[in-house]
Amino acid sequence: MADYSPANSSANGEDSMSITSQKPSTIAVWAGEEKPLAFGAAQVPIVQSAPFAYEDMDEWAAVALGQTEGYIYSRNTNPTVGVFEEKCRILEGGEKAIAFASGMAAISNTLLSLLSPGDRVVSIKDSYGGTSRLFMDTLPRMQIEVDLVDTSDGDAIDAAIAKGCKLVYLETPTNPTLKIIDLDRAIRAAKAQGAVTVVDNTFATPINQRPLEFGADLVLHSATKYLGGHDDAMGGVLIGREDLVRKVYEHREICGAVLSAFSAYLLLRGMKTLDLRVKKQNETGLAVARFLNQHPKVASVFYPGLETHDKHDVAKRQMSGFGGMLSFSVDGDFDALKRFVGGLKYVHRAASLGSVNTLIGPPSVTSHVECTAEQRAALGISETLLRYSCGVEDADDLIAQLDEGLKSV
Numbered sequence: 001m002a003d004y005s006p007a008n009s010s011a012n013g014e015d016s017m018s019i020t021s022q023k024p025s026t027i028a029v030w031a032g033e034e035k036p037l038a039f040g041a042a043q044v045p046i047v048q049s050a051p052f053a054y055e056d057m058d059e060w061a062a063v064a065l066g067q068t069e070g071y072i073y074s075r076n077t078n079p080t081v082g083v084f085e086e087k088c089r090i091l092e093g094g095e096k097a098i099a100f101a102s103g104m105a106a107i108s109n110t111l112l113s114l115l116s117p118g119d120r121v122v123s124i125k126d127s128y129g130g131t132s133r134l135f136m137d138t139l140p141r142m143q144i145e146v147d148l149v150d151t152s153d154g155d156a157i158d159a160a161i162a163k164g165c166k167l168v169y170l171e172t173p174t175n176p177t178l179k180i181i182d183l184d185r186a187i188r189a190a191k192a193q194g195a196v197t198v199v200d201n202t203f204a205t206p207i208n209q210r211p212l213e214f215g216a217d218l219v220l221h222s223a224t225k226y227l228g229g230h231d232d233a234m235g236g237v238l239i240g241r242e243d244l245v246r247k248v249y250e251h252r253e254i255c256g257a258v259l260s261a262f263s264a265y266l267l268l269r270g271m272k273t274l275d276l277r278v279k280k281q282n283e284t285g286l287a288v289a290r291f292l293n294q295h296p297k298v299a300s301v302f303y304p305g306l307e308t309h310d311k312h313d314v315a316k317r318q319m320s321g322f323g324g325m326l327s328f329s330v331d332g333d334f335d336a337l338k339r340f341v342g343g344l345k346y347v348h349r350a351a352s353l354g355s356v357n358t359l360i361g362p363p364s365v366t367s368h369v370e371c372t373a374e375q376r377a378a379l380g381i382s383e384t385l386l387r388y389s390c391g392v393e394d395a396d397d398l399i400a401q402l403d404e405g406l407k408s409v
């Protein structure tokens with residue numbers, strides 16, 4: 001393959017001043033930007049060019065044949081996108097990273113390039129709505145066997161993997177009921193079968209959880225959410241083992257679901273504050289969950305940071321913060337939910353999550369809009385459940401607004 005992202009070669013110079021030895025907040029600001037940028041720019045330039053031009057035919061040929069570093073065409077590599085990939089790669093601690101037009105592009109390209117007819121995949125019932133549609137419709141149509149297991153049942157996950165499989169696809173915490181999978185245990189089971197493990201780390205972010213450290217082969221994100229953090233750009237990223245990422249890169253090169261330079265710029269701008277935002281959202285998430293958990297009008301709260309969560313001990317072991325996502329159900333019917341949600345101030349009633357603005361919405365119009373009411377019920381997603389994504393507003397203000405709103409339930 002010709003021009004594999006030059007800004008993306010795995011750097012293993014492990015001295016104490018290397019970027020890989022820095023703390024996540026430093027990495028989020030500097031990774032991929034340590035060397036002088038074009039024109040001495042202090043921030044990453046948006047290289048808005050489809051092809052890259054050469055005066056010297058020999059130099060062009062050398063780059064096209066992969067003998068020299070350089071850029072040929074933005075469906076393959078782009079300098080702005082390359083910085084985004086490098087930042088994500090170092091934050092997750094992987095060998096290679098490649099970016100996509102969206103989280104679903106990252107997920108679908110990964111599954112479609114690593115699986116073939118006759119292969120068997122093990123995953124969980126609670127994967128993101130779009131991902132579960134791939135498992136339920138797209139992959140079976142290609143004669144790929146899919147076994148979706150009860151997310152909270154570690155024994156069932158082990159048993160399904162032990163039957164033999166090519167790939168294990170995990171997501172923790174899950175959307176929207178915040179279920180937790182024991183990463184160490186599931187990945188060990190997968191390794192015993194020689195299966196490739198992929199983890200969707202969108203909810204946790206590399207600030208709270210790094211699946212590659214538990215032995216996962218690949219980790220992926222909807223960068224649209226926390227990585228970008230401002231609800232102004234779509235993107236996805238895949239990070240991990242070089243041989244596997246290269247395979248997916250070859251698929252992306254042909255299928256074309258690339259991240260645009262402008263979106264990469266917006267995501268990079270957002271990522272500079274990733275550590276700040278996520279730490280604040282961890283604190284707010286816990287405070288809001290504790291408030292809701294003791295409120296008489298709230299029937300149930302799902303948040304891995306609550307001692308009452310069935311996998312709180314696992315979450316404590318594998319996460320350094322519990323995140324800004326939670327869900328809860330109000331003690332009333334759908335009309336009560338509509339009154340409550342409709343009356344809230346300083347919150348967007350919208351899909352998506354992980355933004356600086358707080359967002360609220362029922363799964364029937366957000367994460368699981370692709371599913372029928374029966375499919376949602378089978379996942380334990382009641383029609384009065386609400387997903388709540390803490391922004392970076394003041395936690396006391398958010399709690400006061402919820403308190404006021406719950407009076408209408």
Ligand SMILES: *Cc1c(COP(=O)(O)O)cnc(C)c1O
Binds near residue numbers: 103105128130221225
């Ligand atoms: C949003 C989301 C996706 C899909 O990402 P897009 O950028 O919307 O395509 C995948 N996984 C999780 C956990 C998500 O929240």
